[in-house]
Amino acid sequence: MVQVRASQPVNDDGSLNLDAWLDHMLALDPALERDGLRAACEYARDVEQQAIAQKNIWAEGNSSFRTGLEIAEILADLKLDQDSLVAAVIYRAVREDKVSLAAVQERFGPVVGKLIKGVLRMAAISNSVNPRDSLVLGSQAQVENLRKMLVAMVDDVRVALIKLAERTCAIREVKDADEEKRHRVAREVFDIYAPLAHRLGIGHIKWELEDLSFRYLEPEQYKQIAKLLHERRLDRQQYISDVMQQLRDELNAAGIKADISGRAKHIYSIWRKMQKKGLEFSQIYDVRAVRVLVPEVRDCYTTLGIVHSLWRHIPREFDDYIANPKENGYRSLHTAVLGPEGKVLEVQIRTHGMHEEAELGVCAHWKYKGTDVKGNSNHYEEKMAWLRQVLEWHEELGDIGGLAEQLKVDIEPDRVYVFTPDGHAIDLPKGATPLDFAYRVHTQIGHNCRGAKINGRIVPLTYSLHTGDQVAIITGKNGAPSRDWLNSNLGYVTTSRARAKIVHWFKQQDREQNVAAGKQMLERELARLAMPPVDFNKLAEKCNLKSAEDLYAALGAGDLRLAPTVNQAQQLVEPDRSSEQLELIPRKPSSRPGRHDDVQILGVGNLLTQMAGCCQPLPGDPIIGYITVGRGVTIHRQDCPTALQLVEREAHRMIQVSWGSTPVQTYPVDILVRAYDRSGLLRDVSQVLLNEKINVLAVNTRSNKEDNTAAMRLTIEIPGLEALGRLLARISQLPNVIETRRERGSKDV
Numbered sequence: 001m002v003q004v005r006a007s008q009p010v011n012d013d014g015s016l017n018l019d020a021w022l023d024h025m026l027a028l029d030p031a032l033e034r035d036g037l038r039a040a041c042e043y044a045r046d047v048e049q050q051a052i053a054q055k056n057i058w059a060e061g062n063s064s065f066r067t068g069l070e071i072a073e074i075l076a077d078l079k080l081d082q083d084s085l086v087a088a089v090i091y092r093a094v095r096e097d098k099v100s101l102a103a104v105q106e107r108f109g110p111v112v113g114k115l116i117k118g119v120l121r122m123a124a125i126s127n128s129v130n131p132r133d134s135l136v137l138g139s140q141a142q143v144e145n146l147r148k149m150l151v152a153m154v155d156d157v158r159v160a161l162i163k164l165a166e167r168t169c170a171i172r173e174v175k176d177a178d179e180e181k182r183h184r185v186a187r188e189v190f191d192i193y194a195p196l197a198h199r200l201g202i203g204h205i206k207w208e209l210e211d212l213s214f215r216y217l218e219p220e221q222y223k224q225i226a227k228l229l230h231e232r233r234l235d236r237q238q239y240i241s242d243v244m245q246q247l248r249d250e251l252n253a254a255g256i257k258a259d260i261s262g263r264a265k266h267i268y269s270i271w272r273k274m275q276k277k278g279l280e281f282s283q284i285y286d287v288r289a290v291r292v293l294v295p296e297v298r299d300c301y302t303t304l305g306i307v308h309s310l311w312r313h314i315p316r317e318f319d320d321y322i323a324n325p326k327e328n329g330y331r332s333l334h335t336a337v338l339g340p341e342g343k344v345l346e347v348q349i350r351t352h353g354m355h356e357e358a359e360l361g362v363c364a365h366w367k368y369k370g371t372d373v374k375g376n377s378n379h380y381e382e383k384m385a386w387l388r389q390v391l392e393w394h395e396e397l398g399d400i401g402g403l404a405e406q407l408k409v410d411i412e413p414d415r416v417y418v419f420t421p422d423g424h425a426i427d428l429p430k431g432a433t434p435l436d437f438a439y440r441v442h443t444q445i446g447h448n449c450r451g452a453k454i455n456g457r458i459v460p461l462t463y464s465l466h467t468g469d470q471v472a473i474i475t476g477k478n479g480a481p482s483r484d485w486l487n488s489n490l491g492y493v494t495t496s497r498a499r500a501k502i503v504h505w506f507k508q509q510d511r512e513q514n515v516a517a518g519k520q521m522l523e524r525e526l527a528r529l530a531m532p533p534v535d536f537n538k539l540a541e542k543c544n545l546k547s548a549e550d551l552y553a554a555l556g557a558g559d560l561r562l563a564p565t566v567n568q569a570q571q572l573v574e575p576d577r578s579s580e581q582l583e584l585i586p587r588k589p590s591s592r593p594g595r596h597d598d599v600q601i602l603g604v605g606n607l608l609t610q611m612a613g614c615c616q617p618l619p620g621d622p623i624i625g626y627i628t629v630g631r632g633v634t635i636h637r638q639d640c641p642t643a644l645q646l647v648e649r650e651a652h653r654m655i656q657v658s659w660g661s662t663p664v665q666t667y668p669v670d671i672l673v674r675a676y677d678r679s680g681l682l683r684d685v686s687q688v689l690l691n692e693k694i695n696v697l698a699v700n701t702r703s704n705k706e707d708n709t710a711a712m713r714l715t716i717e718i719p720g721l722e723a724l725g726r727l728l729a730r731i732s733q734l735p736n737v738i739e740t741r742r743e744r745g746s747k748d749v
Contacts, residue, residue, distance in 0.1 A: 028076040040086040064092035074165040087115035118159035186216035214268040259293040289346040311337035439498035448479035489726035503558035514556030530742035608632025615640035619720035625657040666717035670743040676736040677710040
């Protein structure tokens with residue numbers, strides 16, 4: 001839940017009581033030097049008073065001096081060193097041009113100056129995040145700013161920690177700001193800094209950043225969950241107190257010295273679990289939770305046995321993160337039991353050292369001047385290695401999408417742990433394939449990959465890996481990547497690292513080869529989807545390229561993805577010729593009565609929506625809403641020229657919208673599958689349709705005995721063009737299939 005910050009001590013006249021504040025800081029960390037910290041505070045206070053005297057009031061309406069003290073408090077709680085706290089106290093004064101960096105460096109030394117300079121470089125990203133968009137929709141300037149941010153963190157992790165603390169203060173301060181600023185800061189914090197806090201293992205900062213961001217990005221959902229928590233707080237507190245006392249008595253009887261506390265469940269965590277698992281609030285197991293801290297690892301498992309002897313364990317609700325730590329180093333035992341009165345209760349069990357790591361993360365292990373501040377700094381080294389990997393992949397990928405994807409994918413708790421033939425464990429995101437594994441092991445193994453064995457059995461390269469699989473990659477001597485690996489519809493790779501390596505390989509190939517390959521890919525896909533003729537030069541302009549040849553080269557090299565390019569081609573279809581329009585005619589609404597959630601409007605209840613005729617958005621297209629007068633909300637594509645004009649003229653009437661989590665409107669389409677006849681062909685096609693969750697309305701199969709071929713015509717229901725392209729690509733991979741395409745002249749066009 002959102003933390004409430006303590007007020008700074010003040011004198012009777014309202015000024016800061018600096019001595020009381022310093023007492024508080026030394027209580028947090030007795031290793032701090034009182035005189036040095038006092039000098040920094042007095043310096044920051046003096047430069048601010050000079051700025052006020054010169055009518056140079058701080059830009060954001062907040063005292064840079066008071067904000068600097070708050071940043072320092074956060075860092076002292078994280079046990080950072082003296083230089084970090086001095087830099088934190090002075091940083092906002094430098095950022096707001098109340099004092100020069102050179103003056104600070106001369107007064108407090110090069111280390112403090114370097115830290116402030118690094119945080120200033122990271123601050124550049126704050127100026128480039130679009131308040132309406134996620135970071136994934138960023139520009140080239142954002143790419144450069146993120147690169148600078150990562151370089152700064154790799155040079156000295158203290159820079160990242162100061163910036164995290166500063167952004168924590170920033171999102172606390174926007175409570176009374178205007179809606180646009182709240183949304184901008186929350187979007188930036190949620191997209192960048194909360195994932196980084198998680199990756200660095202700083203649990204309590206991560207939770208606060210997520211909760212506050214969620215509060216401003218989804219205010220209605222936040223208030224709903226907060227209300228439900230408040231309504232049950234008194235009963236829950238009494239219940240937790242009784243549970244803690246019962247558990248404390250049992251542990252004392254067993255001779256285990258334990259610190260037991262009630263653990264608050266964070267609002268964003270509750271909402272995320274409800275969304276991910278489709279649960280009601282009453283079904284969230286860990287709203288009632290206790291945390292047990294014990295001296296030794298063996299005490300953790302003894303305590304677990306006592307908990308399970310007191311209350312019945314709920315099946316499949318146990319996680320041993322001590323034997324299998326999370327990727328950010330988190331270690332603990334989690335179990336859910338039916339506690340007193342039959343109520344579900346979560347219990348977390350860990351040692352005091354594990355708890356310190358969970359709360360402080362990388363701060364519990366960081367090194368300076370070649371000496372260990374604390375023993376066992378492996379987790380710190382792993383985190384720095386991760387940051388360097390992200391930077392390396394970013395250099396090769398060259399676009400913000402892969403980098404933001406890596407930042408976000410890496411915080412997902414669902415990971416798979418697989419083994420090399422030598423028994424080394426490798427963790428990958430859930431859904432990773434053998435190709436992802438191959439590129440994770442070594443780039444050349446990925447390039448040369450020709451097949452894979454899982455537990456000794458040959459599997460397709462699109463196979464989804466599972467925890468415990470032993471993976472052996474079959475390589476060729478002179479192998480090279482296939483362009484099909486970049487086709488997201490075929491599912492060969494899922495990680496940004498593998499995609500970056502493949503794209504980098506194709507970028508190094510001859511341009512003529514890329515042009516030929518890209519032209520073949522595009523023409524084949526347009527023919528498969530039965531699209532009318534497209535002017536490729538106009539399509540190139542729409543993709544911000546100079547000519548059709550540049551378009552082909554970009555597709556062939558992997559700089560452009562096929563599916564978005566096809567979507568752009570769709571927009572070039574003449575709107576006046578209904579017989580050649582590409583958009584799909586939906587089935588009658590009566591086929592699914594009572595469903596109106598094709599489009600979700602953020603923070604608003606059910607409103608009348610209609611699709612704009614100028615751009616005709618389909619499910620999967622990026623969209624934006626325009627509030628009309630008397631006709632509800634009109635849904636446009638985000639790149640629609642009409643929508644872009646409306647944003648400039650009437651920005652106050654534009655709202656964020658998104659497609660429903662599961663599209664409810666489907667579209668009938670006729671497709672043709674031609675293949676050399678064989679037994680099991682219909683079964684294999686049906687299996688692909690089943691895997692893609694496609695409903696079949698009609699099937700007609702004819703065999704030609706003269707050339708031993710079979711033609712299958714199917715009428716299917718699909719949610720959009722992207723699903724159609726993916727389905728045709730998957731069917732074309734089946735043995736003996738000659739071609740798959742959408743039928744021209746069918747009832748859906």
